[in-house]
Amino acid sequence: MLKDHDVVKINCDLSDKILKGAEGTIVMVFNQPYLAYEVEFIDAEGYTLDILTVTPEQIEKATYIS
Helix, strand or coil, X not given: CCCCCCEEEECCCCXXXXXXXXXXXXXXXXXXXXXXXXXXXXXXXCCXXXXXXXXXXXXXXXXXXX
16 A cells, blocks of 8 residues: 555546646545545646645556666
8 A cells, every 4th residue: 555755656647737647745645435645746846736636546656766
């Protein structure tokens, strides 16, 4: 299961600003009434673009190769 502060990548367009492949950080996990995540998306300068609630099907944990 994903947790607070995990970086995730979305697999679908969520809005006109948050498109497929965008990365964000989980800021809250909801377990009721169903599993969902509050995710903050920021731009290259660190400004918040949007904070959206997403379902597990809409995101995956971002992976980085060192």
